[in-house]
Amino acid sequence: MDHRLLAALRACGSDARVAAVARALSRGGEHGALWLAAGLAGAAADRSRRPAWLRGTALSCGAHLLSVALKRVVRRRRPLLPGHAAPLVRTTSPHSFPSAHAASATAAAVALGALRPVGAGLPVLAVAMCLSRLVAGVHYPSDVAAGAAVGAAMARLGGVRGAGALKACAGGAPAQDVRRERP
DSSP states (O other), X not given: OHHHHHHHHHHHXXXXXXXXXHHHHHHHXXXXXXXXXXXHHHHHHOGXXXXXXXHHHHHHHHHHHHHHHHHHHXXXXXXXXXXXXXXXXXXXXXXXXXXXXXXXXXXXXXXXXTSTTTTTTHXXXXXXXXXXXXXXXXXXXXXXXXXXXXXXXXXXXXXXXXXXXXXXXXXXXXXXXXXXXXX
């Protein structure tokens, strides 16, 4: 199933516009750069919630670093799809599990996306980032799912309230402080 889903999404990359978007997202997500920039911009623009922006940025960076460390342990090779063109982007590592792009994107989506209204679009951008790695042909779907799980776990361990973050992302009340309440 991993191969079939990857082949179907990779085929979308034959459209020049889709390929251009996948390349741009992949480049922007290298080493978590897009999420680092978004978090620091949010911290600069939203002074009242600066600690939450900086915490979310740190969690996204931490998710990226954890996934890179896990890649070195697991050492799963990147996909090769017979009959498909070469991947749309180059990678910094020959290993694919888990996806560092998905890990940092998911941590940012949960932690920074809860900071509405400024961070409201980040969850959608994070989903696009995750899909771009499949369209680019550099990850299996299970790599992306595992990366997303790493990012969600990092956000949770960092004290982000998942339910509050998800409610805020879905259009609920603004999340003023994304730290978990402590007794």
